[in-house]
Amino acid sequence: MEQKQGKILIVDDNEDLLKAAKMHLKRHFAQVDIEKNPEALPALMNNEDYDVILLDMNFTKDVSSGSEGYYWLERILQQDPSAVVVLITAYGDIQMAVKAIKAGATDFVLKPWENEKLQATLYSAMRLRESRDVIETLKIKNQEINQVLNDRYSEIIGQSATMQKIFSTIDRVAKTDANVLILGENGTGKELIARAIHRNSSRKNENFASVDLGSITETLFESELFGHKKGSFTDAKEDRAGRFELANNGTLFLDEIGNLSMPLQAKLLTVLQNRKVSRVGSNKDTPIDIRLICATNMPLYDMVKENRFRQDLLYRINTIEIEIPALRERFEDIPLLANHFLKHYAAKYDKPVTKISEGAMSRMHKHPWPGNIRELQHAIERAIILSSSNVLQPEDFNFTTASAAKEDGQLSLEQYNLEEVEKLLIRKVLKKYNGNITQAASELGLTRSSLYRRLEKYGL
Numbered sequence: 001m002e003q004k005q006g007k008i009l010i011v012d013d014n015e016d017l018l019k020a021a022k023m024h025l026k027r028h029f030a031q032v033d034i035e036k037n038p039e040a041l042p043a044l045m046n047n048e049d050y051d052v053i054l055l056d057m058n059f060t061k062d063v064s065s066g067s068e069g070y071y072w073l074e075r076i077l078q079q080d081p082s083a084v085v086v087l088i089t090a091y092g093d094i095q096m097a098v099k100a101i102k103a104g105a106t107d108f109v110l111k112p113w114e115n116e117k118l119q120a121t122l123y124s125a126m127r128l129r130e131s132r133d134v135i136e137t138l139k140i141k142n143q144e145i146n147q148v149l150n151d152r153y154s155e156i157i158g159q160s161a162t163m164q165k166i167f168s169t170i171d172r173v174a175k176t177d178a179n180v181l182i183l184g185e186n187g188t189g190k191e192l193i194a195r196a197i198h199r200n201s202s203r204k205n206e207n208f209a210s211v212d213l214g215s216i217t218e219t220l221f222e223s224e225l226f227g228h229k230k231g232s233f234t235d236a237k238e239d240r241a242g243r244f245e246l247a248n249n250g251t252l253f254l255d256e257i258g259n260l261s262m263p264l265q266a267k268l269l270t271v272l273q274n275r276k277v278s279r280v281g282s283n284k285d286t287p288i289d290i291r292l293i294c295a296t297n298m299p300l301y302d303m304v305k306e307n308r309f310r311q312d313l314l315y316r317i318n319t320i321e322i323e324i325p326a327l328r329e330r331f332e333d334i335p336l337l338a339n340h341f342l343k344h345y346a347a348k349y350d351k352p353v354t355k356i357s358e359g360a361m362s363r364m365h366k367h368p369w370p371g372n373i374r375e376l377q378h379a380i381e382r383a384i385i386l387s388s389s390n391v392l393q394p395e396d397f398n399f400t401t402a403s404a405a406k407e408d409g410q411l412s413l414e415q416y417n418l419e420e421v422e423k424l425l426i427r428k429v430l431k432k433y434n435g436n437i438t439q440a441a442s443e444l445g446l447t448r449s450s451l452y453r454r455l456e457k458y459g460l
């Protein structure tokens with residue numbers, strides 16, 4: 001026999017009705033409690049977590065206004081906003097039922113009821129309660145995940161004048177709902193800044209949804225961003241919300257916006273203008289309320305001149321602009337950043353490394369850091385893993401004299417083995433595209449992630 005589920009509480013002043021209902025419902029639900037005095041509700045709810053509360057509208061004799069029912073409905077929802085309340089109305093008064101649903105009731109049943117109808121109403125109310133519980137749990141999990149991510153991103157290091165200016169811009173901008181455009185080479189900390197803006201805004205408890213536009217294919221763009229309905233294309237196995245909906249009431253971070261093709265720019269612009277999305281395969285519009293932050297390492301203003309980026313889209317996303325300088329333009333931040341990563345990775349790998357030698361530090365100042373802070377971070381991580389001393393030395397890094405000379409790509413290839421040639425080539429292509437990973441990967445015939453893997457491997 002199927003296990004009975006669900007805890008039901010019935011509150012009604014009619015004892016006969018209570019007994020009859022209990023007798024029938026007991027056969028279908030795990031627990032059915034009855035109570036004729038609504039004053040007992042708060043205590044009952046404290047003692048038990050009911051799935052559904054079936055509540056009469058009138059308790060005083062000869063009163064049929066329903067006002068008692070509204071009063072107790074409100075008290076129940078105050079005590080437990082996710083409570084599922086089904087109202088009992090005796091007079092078939094639709095107006096009263098509509099008002100009750102507006103006030104937060106889930107459903108209503110008319111007296112006298114048919115037992116099967118009552119049972120079906122309670123089952124669907126119970127399912128609603130279950131979904132609310134799932135949503136609540138997911139919300140909490142989501143907040144925890146955001147917390148972890150935000151913590152990871154909470155320390156933005158930088159003492160240079162330009163970084164100090166960026167911090168004060170973040171302070172001023174975060175509280176507003178202004179769209180922000182963050183410009184900077186790969187690895188300069190664009191996502192870090194975007195998260196800091198979200199974390200300091202009134203939307204901080206809502207979602208921060210991030211989309212890498214550089215890695216979304218043309219065909220999946222709409223489905224990823226706007227969602228889709230089941231069956232709207234071959235792979236649409238079920239209804240799915242897009243990133244815009246997921247970011248609703250929160251912040252949407254569109255990374256690599258400079259990589260969008262002109263047709264996709266037009267689609268994005270329409271959504272931003274109308275502030276509503278409709279899922280692929282559906283004609284229902286969903287209003288969206290998002291704070292938009294975009295980022296790119298591409299020269300958007302030049303691209304506008306060359307008709308590769310829409311001017312109207314640029315003006316919609318660049319209300320506030322933050323330009324993060326490359327690491328080579330703020331060498332004064334290197335010691336602080338390097339020591340920050342040193343502490344982090346020494347703890348992570350449980351290594352007694354406490355310092356970076358002067359020689360290594362001076363070598364770091366000479367390196368051009370095409371991969372910016374991400375590159376510095378990986379260089380320190382690798383040095384800590386490989387080093388056998390307490391102080392990191394120049395030889396713990398991949399900064400050979402040859403690699404310094406290689407920056408300009410002048411060395412003749414015969415002097416190098418295959419790995420060296422690969423390194424040289426990657427550097428040259430990265431330089432050609434101003435550190436743009438997507439373009440460099442495309443020229444090298446690699447995917448972005450395999451280029452990232454090589455950058456990591458070679459410490460580039």
Ligand SMILES: Nc1ncnc2c1ncn2[C@@H]1O[C@H](COP(=O)(O)OP(=O)(O)OP(=O)(O)O)[C@@H](O)[C@H]1O
Nearest residue numbers: 155156157158185186187188189190191192373374
């Ligand atoms: N100022 C900073 N202080 C501490 N860590 C930083 C700083 N800037 C960047 N980082 C670290 O460097 C790494 C790269 O940062 P992030 O992903 O934000 O860069 P990005 O500009 O968005 O890169 P991409 O353009 O490749 O997407 C991250 O691990 C981040 O934590």
